Amino acid sequence: MVPLLEISKLTKNYRSPGGGLQRVLDVPEFTLEAGRQLALRGVSGTGKTTFLNCIAGISRPDSGVVSINGVNIADISESRRDQLRASNIGYIFQTFNLLQGYTCLDNVLLGMRFGCGADRVFALKLLDRVGLSARLGYWPSQLSVGQQQRVAVARALANRPKLVLADEPTGNLDPKNAAEAVQLIREVCEENEAALLLVSHDQDVLNQFDHCRDLGEINLADQKVVV
């Protein structure tokens, strides 16, 4: 299979309150093939979100290569990176990050406008797929946590991304809803031929995946102040 995501020698440091630099990411090599679904296990503070943010181009790595479909996101301008993100990456956040002033349908449509363009039919199809066809005009505050999660899933897939990143997508859900949500994310990604990279520390969630790796295996950062 063709590698969709290739990472090599990726490092990311944060400045600690004491003034020094703390390395949170040190990924020598990581590859994800198109259409594959991979779960990454990681406890809090191991750089899960930073790892996903670097892949999405939201955070800028200090060094290394993050290549999506052969394009190193460090080599392109910020506006092209924004476009690449909009068109190729769907991001499901732990806190869903729905826009409060937008209805369920508008949240999905707005995401589309930054990527391939608003496709109302596809948005409705996605929302129907995640079981929200009866809640199209609802505001996020009018939806349950589980329903908000489903909107986030639909929005992440709205631009027919090649890669879906899910950061602790079940962190705010009860076990039953969590299992359903992960099942839904996996199914919808599969249906849309999108690769899925999900990070979680919930063993029940991780057990649903055929491929699961420990973040510690790929992130060799020692969490120590190096400078």
Added chain:
Amino acid sequence: MIQDVLNTPLFVLFSGALLLVFLLYLLVQLACNPVVIPTIVLKSLRQHTLSTFITSTSIGLGCGLLMSVWVVNFQSQRAFKNVTGGFDSILGPRGSQLQLVLNSLFHMDSSPGLVNAEDYRIFRQKYKRFYKAAVPIAVGDNYNGYRIVGTTHDLFGVEHSPGQVYGLAAGEFFIQNEKQWNKEAVIGNTVASKLDLQVNSKFQPYHGLNFDPNQEPHKDKYTVTGILKPTGTPADRVIWIPIEGLQQMDGHDIKYSGDVSAILIQMSEDTTARGFGMNSLDSIYNKGTDHLTFVKSTEDVVARLFDQFAWAETILRWVAYLVAVVAAGGVLASIYNSMNERRREFAILRALGAGRNLVFSVIAMESAVIATIGSVIGFVFYALIMIAAETVLRREIGVTLQLDEFHQIMLIAPLGLIVLGAVVGIIPALKAYSTDVAGNLIPQS
């Protein structure tokens, strides 16, 4: 000093170029994102309805004030200059020229005195070649606060405004002959509506220019024979009666029955006679007598009157500027204050693929849209202020303003405020532009 800098061609050119670049940038962004930017802007405005309304209203107040100060000033100056009633000059008793103009044409202020019958006769006979019309007026009485002015039929034949003579809305002009004993009156349109007088209504004048209800009226009863069409001049507030009717009114001293308060003069149409006449009369009366004043140009006196109040207009104008700037500052404060709560929104937008330029443009546009709404509201304030100003000016002076007349300030002020709105939006827009996406999405795990 500041004004000198602002007027520097280099400064004007530089700031103009910057402004143009900025506006072009916004237009390009809007053209590239014709749906996204308006969608986000409108959603945001709807989310912050109250602050949008308050900020827009304050912008509207500034805009309305700015436009109305300009238009009231422009129209009132023009109206006052037209209020000369078609008369170029005035001959009256010795005193202030301004008082003479106010009393004779604006029907305000007290009468400076009388022109005796002999002087009046001499003027009419001796200087006939200088004028086209010389209409005497006599004042000193009122009816319920509205001034009664004695005059002759000639007054109604003079164009009170370019191309316009007095016309009747009802009835006919008074009959000026001995038989009728001059107990007739033609009333201005405002008088008719305010005092509810109709043709054939009768009234008894009160002595003096100010109404005193405790005072006994004159015994003579006057009959309204006609109601004038509105002229938009102080004449609308006047009760016109034959001059003999005032001079010989019961209670008036017969000794002064030939005297007049002033002579309104329309100079000869012949340019040479006109110029020569004005200069000659100026020399004859202003330098050659000690008991008469010749107002050479009523327009000049009105212009001087406005010059005296130019400072007030300047202050009003600066107040209007200040209100507009403060209102624009209000837009800035309102949007800037909302930036903290909206950081996450911008971070989400950025995470979804919105570029920095788009986020920047959204905020600048939002600011411009608030200013646009404010400008629309400004027209409501403008209408209210104009109606109030028109009511006061018409009631107090008789001058009317044209509420539906277009003035260039009605384009410049709203457009200027919209641009100003977009410009003040730059500061919060820069904040949105520099929003740290990762830091504002969710806490790092």
